[in-house]
Amino acid sequence: MHNSSLMLAIDAGGTSTRATLLNTAGECLGYGRSGPGNPVSSGLDRVMHSYREAIEQSLEMAGRALDDFRSLTIAMAGGSTHSPISGMAEAFKTINPSSEVVIESDLLATYFSGTYHGDGYALVAGTGAVCARIRNFSLDRVTDGTGWLLGDHGSGYWIGYHCARAVAADLDGIGPATAMTALLTEQLGLQHSAASFEGRPARLQAMIQTIYALRPIELAAFAVIVFQAAAAGDSVAGDLLSKAGQLLSHSLRTTRSAEVTGPLVLGGSILSSRSVIEDELASELAGQAVFRVPDGLAGAALLALRHAGVRVDQEIFTRIGSSLSALRS
Amino acid sequence: MHNSSLMLAIDAGGTSTRATLLNTAGECLGYGRSGPGNPVSSGLDRVMHSYREAIEQSLEMAGRALDDFRSLTIAMAGGSTHSPISGMAEAFKTINPSSEVVIESDLLATYFSGTYHGDGYALVAGTGAVCARIRNFSLDRVTDGTGWLLGDHGSGYWIGYHCARAVAADLDGIGPATAMTALLTEQLGLQHSAASFEGRPARLQAMIQTIYALRPIELAAFAVIVFQAAAAGDSVAGDLLSKAGQLLSHSLRTTRSAEVTGPLVLGGSILSSRSVIEDELASELAGQAVFRVPDGLAGAALLALRHAGVRVDQEIFTRIGSSLSALRS
The missing domain is CATH 3.30.420.40 (ATPase, nucleotide binding domain)
Structure with a gap:
């Protein structure tokens, strides 16, 4: 000893x-x-x-x-x-x-x-997203947290991935215009250009080369752009955050058991600040002790x-x- | 010479x-x-x-x-x-x-x-998905084909990726039951087990380890499972193919120009056989010369x-x- x-x-x-x-x-x-x-x-x-x-x-x-x-x-x-x-x-x-x-x-x-209570729930949304039911100080049930390729619904990666896809669709002309395009192309250092190469906008071509040089998980960093654009009123960004909130809300609802009524702990960067995500979670947070860590x-x-x-x-x-x-x- | x-x-x-x-x-x-x-x-x-x-x-x-x-x-x-x-x-x-x-x-x-006509359209959906407008024997406009991470909406990768996510959600209890789960877990050689590890089903844990050992693009191979399950009446698989057809239809519609009225050529494994995808494309194919290659x-x-x-x-x-x-x- x-x-x-x-x-x-x-x-x-x-x-x-x-x-x-x-x-x-x-x-x-x-x-x-x-x-x-x-x-x-x-x-x-x-x-x-x-x-x-x-x-x-x-x-x-x-x-x-x-x-x-x-x-x-x-x-x-x-x-x-x-x-x-x-x-x-x-x-x-x-x-x-x-x-x-x-x-x-x-x-x-x-x-x-x-919390120090042995029974309750945790919802964590950072790069990934995972939900847990805790019973008698142990993990009783874990949902999602299955990573960027198989799950992490509503996570920072999910938001950043959909940001990149929305911007590519905007540049490609197959998706709606969004304020995220200017923010992301600036962050990636892509030149403004109206030029076209083999029937495709040069700026989209440049974005493709930049994005595929990243490890996929690095797309999570673009989540910040979505929060920024949504706060400024961009509806494509706002819809993405709403959907993320719905997915997180769904994971939490699925994890609940009538036998476990303890507090809910929220963690991870995605849940650390007020946003439309929280509005989507409102019904799950109502009448519940909630702690942010x-x-x-x-x-x-x-x-x-x-x-x-x-x-x-x-x-x-x-x-x-x-x-x-x-x-x- | x-x-x-x-x-x-x-x-x-x-x-x-x-x-x-x-x-x-x-x-x-x-x-x-x-x-x-x-x-x-x-x-x-x-x-x-x-x-x-x-x-x-x-x-x-x-x-x-x-x-x-x-x-x-x-x-x-x-x-x-x-x-x-x-x-x-x-x-x-x-x-x-x-x-x-x-x-x-x-x-x-x-x-x-x-076709040997200098003007027309091509829609190709194999591992990726891309659409082209051809004018005077050259590429006039190309849409999508931006790869598995940024686009390829409705492609074989898109279908296989969503198959893997649907199966993970089924095993995780956060998504609906689907016949694709038995087909995919069998193809991956995962053991049938009701065991649980740290609050998560052992079979989901095994799936995670198997899938993340693949290169992401290899998920395109699971598209076959979706066609198989949809043909047998599975609604989750059927909905995935409908959505893929809608996405391909949208890309084609966006690529059209009133000035180019030539034939439409369909290529790639996803469009090579009759499926619900074709039903979704029906309005785009109507009144149009269509050739499959x-x-x-x-x-x-x-x-x-x-x-x-x-x-x-x-x-x-x-x-x-x-x-x-x-x-x-």
């Missing part, structure tokens, strides 16, 4: 990784933030570098050494792909050989960033505490949140 | 390449067929191997040698990506140093496989003749078709 009672919690996401060092009272003592943390999309070497960096920042802020924690709880996407946990456990031994390593679902971590770090801390045998109540949950806020500001 | 009057015409597609040796009367004397011929998707080395193979077969059938033709006309996809024509011209010198090389659009070749080889031969200064009339056009049919049978 490790002689320290301190724990490290990590929220490992596709674009960034966050870590916090906490004690058994739920007080967060250090915080760190680094790069990509998903081993499936970024590879084990890259993510181990991210983890080490975030861990070292957390320990340094708390004035602690590399072996001053007894357990390492990592929340990561595990629903859609099998994580290389065996190789990872070995790699962690090089950071702290005596620490226990616990892998948790990022969905649970997001949910427990918003920026990420899954507080929940990863809660899961670390539970693993250490701590019963997390309102007081401890509040302490996690407030101490983390203080460290992050 | 080459002392032979023979020409070689090649129809270079994404999955196969066809070649024919013909004389100035439009009589095809030899025929060859080989592998992938699109340099963008398969690379220059691979396609040069295909071209050489199809050329050698054609010459052997006609009892001719490698330098017994004066020109080489190659029809290939050039609308959506820039072909490496310079490197290709060099590579052809190794086959026949004295032959002239002419690159033509595969769309024109498909169109001229169905298996590929673009006859049109590549016609373009080779035109390049040699031959005026292709009904007699020559018919001779190309009948001599080619005899060689292929």
Whole structure:
């Protein structure tokens, strides 16, 4: 048994990784933030570098050494792909050989960033989109989150993909005019030109070459353009966001069970700001405790505490949140 | 000037390449067929191997040698990506140093496989989907054909992609039950199982791993399943084909001009057999001369003749078709 009672919690996401060092009272003592943390999309070497960096920042802020924690709880996407946990456990031994390593679902971590109740729902829409029903502190049902090609209905990727298609259709003359065309072609650095090549507009030809040089998942970045155009009144963009909201609402409705009546936690960049998406979700949010969370770090801390045998109540949950806020500001 | 009057015409597609040796009367004397011929998707080395193979077969059938033709006309996809024509011209010198090389659009070749009229329309739906207006023997307007990520509305990829998403949604419980699920999971070799892993059906988990190991474009192969399920009365599959037909119909309608009233040539595997897609196209086909073609080889031969200064009339056009049919049978 490790002689320290301190724990490290990590929220490992596709674009960034966050870590916090906490004690058994739920007080967060250090915080760190680094790069990509998903081993499936970024590879084990890259993510181990991210983890080490975030861990070292957390320990340094708390004035602690590399072996001053007894357990390492990592929340990561595990629903859609099998994580290389065996190789990872070995790699962690090089950071702290005596620490226990616990892998948790990022969905649970997001949910427990918003509540300490064992039963409820989480709806997360960032690059992907996934919905979960939580029962007795475990994943009872997960819907969607099946990735850009098979699902992620209403996600940032879904919105960005449909943005690119709408702009291509506009340039092609087979779809309606949209303000997204000027925004996207400018972002891609395409020349304004009325020229035509083999019966096709030169600007569409240039867009094709630019888009196919990207990895498909990078289309998620265009979601910002859709929010921007919709806010300025563009109806094609507005319709896309409405449809995204309907798809997310449908996933949530399908995930519900009469036996689980707890709170709903909303996470991910797509749900972080007010938009028409929220209007479409209104009927699902009505008469329901709703909590918005920026990420899954507080929940990863809660899961670390539970693993250490701590019963997390309102007081401890509040302490996690407030101490983390203080460290992050 | 080459002392032979023979020409070689090649129809270079994404999955196969066809070649024919013909004389100035439009009589095809030899025929060859080989592998992938699109340099963008398969690379220059691979396609040069295909071209050489199809050329050698054609010459052997006609009892001719490698330098017994004066020109080489190659029809290939050039609308959506820039072909490496310079490197290709060099590579052809190794086959026949004295032959002239002419690159033509595969769309024109498909169109001229169905008619010798200089004005008209082509609608091609295979893996991709593209529509063209032809005027004075040239591409006047091209719509769609922007690839799997940006367009190809109603194409084989579009149908196969939506098949995979419908099956994932069915397994996930967020979409309606469909007969495509049994057909696709069987084709992918997924085990029947009611087991669940982290709140998600094991069969969906297995499907995710199988699908993401494919190149996206390979989803086009699932189109067959949609035709099969629709023919057996599955409404989800039937709705997908109806929607594909509507999208193709829309592209064709957008491409029309009152000034171009010629025939319509239909090409590609999706339009080669009777299905609900054709019902959706009915209003576009009514009162219009419609020709169906298996590929673009006859049109590549016609373009080779035109390049040699031959005026292709009904007699020559018919001779190309009948001599080619005899060689292929």
